[in-house]
Amino acid sequence: MKITILTFLIISMFTILFSKNYSNEYFDKSKEHHTPHGFTNPFLSDGLQNKNFYDLIKMMREKRPDKPKKIKVEEISSSEIEDLIKKGENFYLWIGHSTAFLHINGKNILTDPIFSDRCSPSQLFGPKRYSEPSISINSLPKIDLIVISHNHYDHLDYHTVKLIGDSTFWFVPLGLKKWFNDNGVKNVIEMDWFESYDYGGIKVDCLPSQHWSKRTAFKSFDTLWASWSIKVEDFKFWFAGDTGYNDEQFKSIGRDYGPFDFAAIPIGAYEPRWFMKDFHINPDEAVQIHLDVLSKKSVGIHYGTFILTTEPIDDPIKKLDIARQKYGLDINDFSDSKLGKIIKL
Numbered sequence: 001m002k003i004t005i006l007t008f009l010i011i012s013m014f015t016i017l018f019s020k021n022y023s024n025e026y027f028d029k030s031k032e033h034h035t036p037h038g039f040t041n042p043f044l045s046d047g048l049q050n051k052n053f054y055d056l057i058k059m060m061r062e063k064r065p066d067k068p069k070k071i072k073v074e075e076i077s078s079s080e081i082e083d084l085i086k087k088g089e090n091f092y093l094w095i096g097h098s099t100a101f102l103h104i105n106g107k108n109i110l111t112d113p114i115f116s117d118r119c120s121p122s123q124l125f126g127p128k129r130y131s132e133p134s135i136s137i138n139s140l141p142k143i144d145l146i147v148i149s150h151n152h153y154d155h156l157d158y159h160t161v162k163l164i165g166d167s168t169f170w171f172v173p174l175g176l177k178k179w180f181n182d183n184g185v186k187n188v189i190e191m192d193w194f195e196s197y198d199y200g201g202i203k204v205d206c207l208p209s210q211h212w213s214k215r216t217a218f219k220s221f222d223t224l225w226a227s228w229s230i231k232v233e234d235f236k237f238w239f240a241g242d243t244g245y246n247d248e249q250f251k252s253i254g255r256d257y258g259p260f261d262f263a264a265i266p267i268g269a270y271e272p273r274w275f276m277k278d279f280h281i282n283p284d285e286a287v288q289i290h291l292d293v294l295s296k297k298s299v300g301i302h303y304g305t306f307i308l309t310t311e312p313i314d315d316p317i318k319k320l321d322i323a324r325q326k327y328g329l330d331i332n333d334f335s336d337s338k339l340g341k342i343i344k345l
Contacts, residue, residue: 022222026174026192033193033208038221039174041210041278043246048278049212049221059275062310071131073339078139080342085141090235090345092262094337095133097305098155098242100264101140104345105232107202110146111239111264112155113137113164119154119306126153127306130313134340143168145202149241150225151176151215154306161185171197171204175213175223193226205229207253209243211279229257235345238263238293242302244278245285250292258294262345265289267320267336268303271311280309283319287327290334298334299343 024038032042041049076093084091085103093101097119098112115137120126137160146168149155161170161180166187170180177190189197191206198204211225228239238253238260270282281289283300290298303316317336324334335343 022219024222031192033224035221038219039213039224040221041212041244043210043248044244044278051275055275059272062272064307064310065312067128067130067307068313069130071339073132073134075132076135076139076340076342078135078141081135081139081141084342092264092299092343092345093134094299094301094339094341095135096129096131096339097303098149098264098266098301099133100239100301100337101135102230102237102262102345104230104235104237107144107200107232108141109202109230109237110140110143110168111228112149112241113146113160114154114157115163116157116159119152119157119308121153123159127308129305130307131305131339137163145169145171145199145204145230147204147228147230147239148172148176149209149227149239150211151179151213151223152242153215154308155242156215158183169199171199171206171228173206173224173226179215179223191226192224201232203229203231205231205257207238207257208249209241210246210249211242211244227253229253229260235262236260238295240265240289240301242266242279243281243289245281245288247292250289254292254294260293260295261297263290263293263295263298264301265295265298265334266302267300268311268316269309271309271315276309283316284323284326286320287323287329287334290329291327297332297345300334300336304337304339 027036028034090104100111102109118126118128169187171189174192177188180188193208196205207227209227213223214220227241230237265286267283267286270276270280
């Protein structure tokens with residue numbers, strides 16, 4: 001299995017030499033995150049964004065934690081969700097990894113849905129989930145909108161997209177609409193950073209994150225990545241997606257779009273630090289972002305589901321507790337998510 005993934009990555013690195021021969025149809029030279037060939041992170045140098053072949057091999061050879069026995073999750077039923085909705089409750093349910101369901105003032109929202117067993121180009125190989133989703137895809141109520149942060153396989157899952165299809169509207173960063181359309185999904189709103197869209201009583205703002213995109217061996221940085229602000233009436237939610245840290249973008253988000261009533265911020269997939277730092281925050285940086293964006297309450301996501309990196313699987317929760325103490329916060333300010341636990345908002 002490891003050899004198969006390594007082979008795929010080696011091919012990817014060799015073909016990256018040819019990954020800049022396409023043009024960016026959205027290119028706007030006035031925008032600092034646009035390039036003629038795709039997109040970039042304004043607060044990272046080109047050198048930090050383009051990992052070399054030897055770094056990749058070194059990272060892949062680092063020991064990963066053993067996969068635990070599959071964690072049984074007490075699955076939430078459709079009737080439990082419907083009862084809360086009928087009562088007019090605002091609530092949050094972490095489904096796993098970066099997939100979450102929110103009910104806010106009568107609207108149902110889903111983030112980066114992945115219900116497949118593996119996050120991979122194929123369900124025959126690749127990282128396999130060790131915890132089940134806290135609700136089945138068939139138990140979800142009708143979804144008003146879904147936001148996608150970027151095109152990596154642990155955030156954009158082909159099988160889940162096909163199952164949901166045009167039953168809702170998908171909000172995606174620039175460049176991803178074509179992928180959806182090619183896979184038969186037409187209800188797609190494509191947005192650039194700092195663009196806003198009003199949809200059925202929901203105000204959606206596409207905002208920056210510090211990450212990258214890659215879905216095939218032949219293209220990198222060709223589609224955009226994003227975080228999202230979602231406002232329903234007077235309640236504001238921020239979905240961080242997947243991101244590294246800088247001390248510019250998130251403070252700007254807090255200043256221009258905050259404060260937020262609630263935020264979902266990644267706390268996992270951050271080791272080895274020498275390789276992951278620029279694109280994946282650790283729990284300490286997650287708390288910094290919580291403070292930067294002026295979130296009243298945040299929860300951790302992007303852990304507890306797949307083994308993608310080298311930190312022990314319980315490390316994000318331990319490090320988050322240390323970070324809370326460092327910044328003078330308590331568990332009500334920034335909590336780790338619990339699969340199957342509904343958080344009232």
